[in-house]
Amino acid sequence: MNEDELQTIASHRNAFPHITPLITDWRAHEDQGGDAFHAVxxxxxxxxxxxxxIPLRYKHADATDPKVIAWVDEVVTNAERARVSGGAKGGPGPSLLLLGPTGTGKTHQGYGALRRLSVIGVNTAAAAAPIADIYAKMRPRPGVDSETVFESYAQAPLLFVDDLGAAKESEWVEEVTTRLVNYRYDRSMPTIFTSNVPPKQLGEKIGERVASRLTELCRVVVLKGTDRRLAGRAA
Ligand SMILES: Nc1ncnc2c1ncn2[C@@H]1O[C@H](COP(=O)(O)OP(=O)(O)OP(=O)(O)O)[C@@H](O)[C@H]1O
Ligand SMILES: [Mg+2]
Structure with a gap:
């Protein structure tokens, strides 16, 4: 086993002393027929x-909302089930929709959930971006294959799409959002979405078809409270 890799694992795990990873003892893992070298x-x-x-601001974020933690647990259970049955890593399962006004901590909880999953040891490659960045990267222009960019997000085993509904709407924007949500929906691929659009206006803002799929696909968590940035609690 490589010392540098063991060091990397230890330093990340030390930041979450309250979390139990799926594999805690590499020797025991080997004794049970696992391949510790590759697992490390x-x-x-x-x-x-x-x-x-993870952007600098959220480097140390942790998911603290009980419903977000419950969703993380569901993803872990599904990943374990998929691994045992020899299926794809990650495994199908519910997604998470974090709603709430500006500054209530949606992005913080989202990145916190991604960090938790990685420390627990769900071996699933993730992608993450504000939706506006996904649109920007996909904009048709010379030298860019929009479809390849789309697939790099749509096919990620775990995806975090931040700020749904924050970009200026256009037919093209709505089409990309619909395709992305539909792709994840059809395959039940775990995705974290955030939006500060009030729940009742979601359909109007991002399209009724997208909102309808999100409602079925996701565990919905509404964060309440004041803007942490204005309250001076934000670093
Ligand atoms: N649980 C927390 N502990 C410490 N800091 C937090 C916590 N939640 C959020 N913050 C900080 O509060 C600020 C606002 O949080 P965040 O960016 O997650 O809000 P948001 O709901 O995503 O806002 P927006 O709707 O504008 O995107 C950030 O600086 C973030 O680091
Ligand atoms: Mg945010």
């Missing part, structure tokens, strides 16, 4: 990749 490699790679996805 894979675990360290997932932790590093997830860390690189």
């Amino acid at each position: 490699k894979e675990t360290a790679a997932i932790l590093t990749a997830t860390d690189q996805l």
Whole structure:
């Protein structure tokens, strides 16, 4: 086992002393017929990749909302089930829709959930971006294959789409959102969505078909409270 990889795993796990990873003892894992060498490699790679996805402001975010933690637990259970049955990593399951006014901590909870999953050891490659960045990267222009960009998000085993409904609406924007949500919906691929559009206006803002799918696909969590940025509680 590579010392650097073990060090990477230890440093990430130390930040979450209250969380129990799926594999805690590599020797016991081997004794039970597992391949510790590859498990260490894979675990360290997932932790590093997830860390690189997280913007500086949310580097230390943790999911603290009980409903978000319950969703993380569901994803872990489904990932374990998929692994045992020899299926794809990650496994199908519910998604998460974080709603609430500006500054209530939706993005914080979203990245916190991604960090928790990586530390627990759900071996699933993630992608994350504000939806406006996904549109921007997909904008048809010379040298860019919009479909490849779309697939890099749509096909990610775990996806975090931040700020749904925040971009200026157009037919093209609505089409991309519909295709993305539909792709995840058809395959029950775990996705975290956030939006600060009030629940009753979601359909009007992002399209009734998208809102309808989201409602069926997601555990919905509404964060309440004041804007943490204005309250001076934000760093
Ligand atoms: N549980 C928390 N503990 C500490 N800081 C937090 C927590 N939740 C949010 N924050 C901080 O509060 C600020 C606002 O949080 P965040 O960006 O997650 O809000 P948001 O709901 O996504 O806002 P918006 O709707 O504008 O995107 C950020 O600086 C974030 O780091
Ligand atoms: Mg946000």
